[in-house]
Amino acid sequence: MPSSREWCDDAGAMRRLGLALARDDRFVCDDSSAAALVDKLFRQASLTVIDDARSDARSAKVRAFAQFIRLYRRHVRGLTADDADAGWPEAPPPAGRANASTTSAVRDLPLELRETLLLVVLAGFSHTEAAEALDIPLTAVIDRLARARARIGAHMGAAGGTAAQALRPNAAHLRLVK
Amino acid sequence: MTKRFETADAFAFVDHCLAPVDRRAFEARLRKDPALRRQVALWQSQNEAIRAAYGALASASAPLELAANANENVSAWIKSAIPKQPGAAPRSANGEARAVPARAASAAPSARFRALRRLAAAAALAVIVLVVSGPGGPTPPHDRLAEAALAAYRAFAAAADAPIEFRARDPQALAKWLTPQFVRGIAVPGFSSDALTLLGARVAPGSRASAAFLVYQDRGGERVGLLIEPLDDPAPSKPSLRRSDGISLAAWTGAGYGFVAAGADPHEVALLTRLVEEGPAAR
Numbered sequence: 001m002p003s004s005r006e007w008c009d010d011a012g013a014m015r016r017l018g019l020a021l022a023r024d025d026r027f028v029c030d031d032s033s034a035a036a037l038v039d040k041l042f043r044q045a046s047l048t049v050i051d052d053a054r055s056d057a058r059s060a061k062v063r064a065f066a067q068f069i070r071l072y073r074r075h076v077r078g079l080t081a082d083d084a085d086a087g088w089p090e091a092p093p094p095a096g097r098a099n100a101s102t103t104s105a106v107r108d109l110p111l112e113l114r115e116t117l118l119l120v121v122l123a124g125f126s127h128t129e130a131a132e133a134l135d136i137p138l139t140a141v142i143d144r145l146a147r148a149r150a151r152i153g154a155h156m157g158a159a160g161g162t163a164a165q166a167l168r169p170n171a172a173h174l175r176l177v178k
Numbered sequence: 179m180t181k182r183f184e185t186a187d188a189f190a191f192v193d194h195c196l197a198p199v200d201r202r203a204f205e206a207r208l209r210k211d212p213a214l215r216r217q218v219a220l221w222q223s224q225n226e227a228i229r230a231a232y233g234a235l236a237s238a239s240a241p242l243e244l245a246a247n248a249n250e251n252v253s254a255w256i257k258s259a260i261p262k263q264p265g266a267a268p269r270s271a272n273g274e275a276r277a278v279p280a281r282a283a284s285a286a287p288s289a290r291f292r293a294l295r296r297l298a299a300a301a302a303l304a305v306i307v308l309v310v311s312g313p314g315g316p317t318p319p320h321d322r323l324a325e326a327a328l329a330a331y332r333a334f335a336a337a338a339d340a341p342i343e344f345r346a347r348d349p350q351a352l353a354k355w356l357t358p359q360f361v362r363g364i365a366v367p368g369f370s371s372d373a374l375t376l377l378g379a380r381v382a383p384g385s386r387a388s389a390a391f392l393v394y395q396d397r398g399g400e401r402v403g404l405l406i407e408p409l410d411d412p413a414p415s416k417p418s419l420r421r422s423d424g425i426s427l428a429a430w431t432g433a434g435y436g437f438v439a440a441g442a443d444p445h446e447v448a449l450l451t452r453l454v455e456e457g458p459a460a461r
Contacts, residue, residue, distance in 0.1 A: 011387045020232045039388060043359060043381070102224075102231040121225045122232055126195040127186075142186045145193075152224055 010061045013123045014042060014068055020118050021072060024107050041071045058129075065123060066133040069115055076111060105155035113148040116141055188214065192221040320418050320429040320436075322385035327405035327429070327438035328422055330382040330391045335403040335440070336425075342393055343380030352379050356390050362408040364390045365435060369457030373449060374402060385436065394450060402441035402450050409436045417451050419444075430455075 018038035023031060045068035106114060119130045120141075127145075131138045190196045191204045208215045334340050346352045353366040359381055366379075374394040382391040382405065389407035396402065412431040417439075420427050426444040428451040430437050439450040 015387065016232055035383060039381075039383060043388060102227040106228060106231070117228070118232075120193050121228050124194075127190060127193065128195075142189055145189050146185060149221055149224060153220065156224075156227075 010064065011042070011046070014045065014065060017065070017118050017123045018042060018068060018072070020106065020122055021069075021115060023103075024111075024114075037075070041068055041075070044071055062125075062129050062133050065119065065125070066135070069119075069133065072115075073111070102152075102156070105152045108155060109148055109151055113144050113151070116144040117148040117152075120145065184214075188218055188221070192218055192225060320415070320431075323405065323407065323431075323436045323438050324420060324422070324427045324429045326383060326385045326389060326407070327391075327403065327427060327440045328425060330389070330405055331403045331425060331440040334380055334382065334391060335393050335401040336442075338399055338401065340401075342378035345378035347376050349376060352376070352392070355379070356381075360388065360390070360408055362434065364406055364408070365433065366390075366392065366406075367404070367454045367457050369453040371449075371453055373397065374446070374453065377401070389436075396443070396446050400441065400443060400446065402439065402443075402446045404450060404454065405436075405438040405440065407436045408434060412436060417455070419448075 015038055018041060019031075019034050022037050023034040045064050106117070109117065116130060116134060119125045119133060120127065125133065127138055127141050131141045134141070187196070187200070187204055191201065191208075196204060208218060334342075344352070344355050346355065349366045349368040353364065356366060356379060357363040374396055377393045377395050379390055379392045381388050383389065384405065384407035386409075387407065389405050392404040392406065394402045394404065409431060412434070414432040415430050417428040417430040420429075421444070425440055425442060426447040428439045428447050430451070437451075437454060439447045439454065441447045441450070
């Protein structure tokens with residue numbers, strides 16, 4: 001079980017990740033609803049840390065985040081259960097938006113890309129830890145990061161930034177696809 | 179090396195996942211490849227924008243491996259600057275002993291050398307202090323605690339008919355309900371007083387994580403709230419009183435927790451603060 005200092009840092013990171021993940025403008029459209037949902041999932045995910053007192057801080061952190069993401073996916077799955085196609089279809093790449101921001105670019109990402117990107121960038125997970133937490137191969141993490149970054153680059157480029165377009169943000173993804 | 183591995187390396191560099199040796203090698207590659215440098219700069223700016231947008235810039239801008247590298251570099255520098263034995267010959271980069279004049283090798287450390295050693299030690303100490311405590315140092319969490327308590331009081335205690343998640347007049351029963359919901363448990367104040375009656379509690383948002391919000395009632399039916407949040411080993415502090423929007427707040431820290439008493443009547447708040455501070459805790 002991690003020490004209180006370690007867990008306090010991890011808990012803050014988990015809440016930040018959860019708020020960024022949950023506030024998606026599809027199922028959760030305001031900050032207070034996102035905070036309530038995250039609070040609930042956070043409490044449930046915290047139990048995985050309490051239950052296993054033998055594991056070290058790092059693996060406890062990975063397991064707690066993995067549990068949090070699993071719970072969030074279950075929540076989303078429950079919300080989409082009534083839909084005819086209950087899968088998570090990828091939204092089309094964003095086309096020119098007048099007031100696109102970083103948060104809206106992140107919210108437009110499909111869940112699988114969003115959770116991978118936020119886990120690495122916001123929660124500070126290494127690629128290996130992210131693969132472990134998401135239960136996917138490392139190559140899939142790299143692939144998802146490439147796709148997420150390409151989409152964000154395209155989104156921000158569409159918002160008026162010419163630098164992203166000049167740098168061909170899709171290049172990384174295209175290289176991977178080859 | 180294939181393009182796929184190049185991309186993986188670039189992502190690992192951007193996300194601080196590379197080992198120090200690989201990182202230095204990648205930095206050397208970056209210096210030679212302007213296109214790669216621009217691409218990496220773009221991804222880094224995306225990362226910074228995401229962290230800034232979600233309020234994680236402060237905690238994520240100094241990754242742990244960066245701190246480790248800084249310490250390693252200082253240690254390496256001190257080791258290279260200070261031979262373990264005064265007479266030991268300094269070594270070149272490839273490990274071969276360099277030729278040292280006989281007089282210098284046998285002489286005791288000079289005053290200049292001692293000054294350099296003191297300077298290196300001071301620099302190492304400063305780096306360690308900065309890395310451990312951060313640029314601003316620890317700040318009392320009273321303000322954030324008070325904000326959380328104010329929000330909880332308005333939502334859950336300001337109205338006499340506001341619902342209470344778990345009703346209990348017995349502090350032991352309340353502690354039993356609250357403890358499993360917090361990683362470190364909650365020390366529920368176990369005082370008994372005629373002036374304030376325990377009504378129950380709920381879990382409410384705290385300043386950094388979840389907190390317990392206990393609700394008491396005075397003889398006149400007015401409610402007084404007590405927010406208890408487990409904190410990361412805060413320094414004990416005396417209650418600091420403030421008033422915001424007609425609500426009195428007393429915030430203090432101690433025993434690993436942050437406490438805030440909140441209520442419309444400052445006398446009730448002061449009474450609750452005194453009772454909590456002086457009374458026993460039920461677990």
